[in-house]
Amino acid sequence: MKILSIESSCDETAAAVIEDGRRILSNIVATQVEEHRLYGGVVPEIASRRHAEAISGVTREALREAGVTMADIDAVAVTAYPGLIGALLVGVNFAKGLAFSAGKPLVAVHHLRGHIASNYLAHPALKPPFLCLVVSGGHTHLVLCEDYTRFRILGRTRDDAAGECFDKAARAMGMPYPGGIALDKHAEGGDPHAFTLPHPKVEGCPFDFSFSGLKTAVLNQLHNAKQKGCEVNTKDLSASLRFTVADILTEKVIAAAKETGMTDIVIAGGVSANSELRRQLQAACDKEGFTLYMPPLSLCGDNAAMIGAQGYYEFISGQRADLSLNAAATASIEG
Numbered sequence: 001m002k003i004l005s006i007e008s009s010c011d012e013t014a015a016a017v018i019e020d021g022r023r024i025l026s027n028i029v030a031t032q033v034e035e036h037r038l039y040g041g042v043v044p045e046i047a048s049r050r051h052a053e054a055i056s057g058v059t060r061e062a063l064r065e066a067g068v069t070m071a072d073i074d075a076v077a078v079t080a081y082p083g084l085i086g087a088l089l090v091g092v093n094f095a096k097g098l099a100f101s102a103g104k105p106l107v108a109v110h111h112l113r114g115h116i117a118s119n120y121l122a123h124p125a126l127k128p129p130f131l132c133l134v135v136s137g138g139h140t141h142l143v144l145c146e147d148y149t150r151f152r153i154l155g156r157t158r159d160d161a162a163g164e165c166f167d168k169a170a171r172a173m174g175m176p177y178p179g180g181i182a183l184d185k186h187a188e189g190g191d192p193h194a195f196t197l198p199h200p201k202v203e204g205c206p207f208d209f210s211f212s213g214l215k216t217a218v219l220n221q222l223h224n225a226k227q228k229g230c231e232v233n234t235k236d237l238s239a240s241l242r243f244t245v246a247d248i249l250t251e252k253v254i255a256a257a258k259e260t261g262m263t264d265i266v267i268a269g270g271v272s273a274n275s276e277l278r279r280q281l282q283a284a285c286d287k288e289g290f291t292l293y294m295p296p297l298s299l300c301g302d303n304a305a306m307i308g309a310q311g312y313y314e315f316i317s318g319q320r321a322d323l324s325l326n327a328a329a330t331a332s333i334e335g
């Protein structure tokens with residue numbers, strides 16, 4: 001079964017053709033990152049306009065590269081939530097029009113469910129149930145994936161997402177948007193123990209996260225040094241932040257795995273590209289005898305292939321959207 005999938009929740013306009021939820025026939029991503037970099041972050045109004053300009057061309061390219069036409073497509077899947085509302089609306093309305101005009105069923109996909117499904121494309125053996133750490137620019141969730149379309153949140157951030165913490169710290173150190181990637185590169189060769197940063201805990205909620213105190217600690221280091229007229233070694237500060245975030249995430253993942261009895265561990269979302277997180281989680285999983293599944297770097301960021309993978313499982317579970325489908329800025333992964 002072939003699914004044409006569309007993603008436009010943030011600053012990538014993407015379309016893909018996916019076979020049976022596991023095989024990528026095409027995966028086209030048009031990124032707007034260069035334009036948003038001029039402003040230090042995503043400008044929602046610009047994102048919506050660029051999606052509207054790019055979406056038909058990107059979709060046509062996805063069909064062409066897969067060697068198919070709309071006649072060969074069994075269903076259209078689209079990211080409907082969560083994300084920037086204006087950006088989501090472009091994809092949702094385009095997908096509705098396309099599905100209606102081609103007489104194909106339409107499936108709505110939750111963006112974070114899509115991130116998790118990026119792992120199905122890379123790991124043929126991976127099947128639920130498993131424990132997943134979803135770490136993106138806007139979300140940090142520890143999720144029990146009970147089935148392909150059944151999710152239970154075990155913990156979440158109470159304030160900033162891990163990606164947001166990286167992005168804001170990187171920006172304060174003068175790195176370009178998106179800061180998480182730049183910070184990860186800059187941290188290479190830095191001393192991860194040069195700065196002692198806080199390990200915030202959420203009282204009574206062992207699987208919840210809090211990253212705003214950590215971000216503030218980094219900003220304070222920079223402000224204090226500036227006031228004293230000293231130079232901060234940003235390589236060491238980046239390495240220390242990266243180490244601390246990875247340490248916090250790894251510790252909670254392992255504790256949640258022990259608590260739930262899960263031995264298959266999965267990571268997903270933009271921050272799953274972080275090299276220190278990948279290293280620490282791999283070492284911890286090896287030590288505990290757990291199996292770790294990580295998306296390849298090419299599928300960590302936003303793409304439509306992951307939406308097609310999840311769209312397939314939503315479709316075979318019977319989910320159908322109709323022309324009343326609307327986008328939503330927020331929505332729980334639990335549904």
Ligand code: KG4
Nearest residue numbers: 136137138163180184270271273274301302
């Ligand atoms: O999943 P994603 O592409 O978009 C959202 O759904 O939010 O995640 C983007 C986030 C940004 O905060 C970006 O800085 C972060 O992922 N990111 C990284 C790395 N690559 C992307 N953070 C740390 N290290 C990386 N290598």
Ligand code: ZN
Nearest residue numbers: 136270301302
């Ligand atoms: Zn994302």
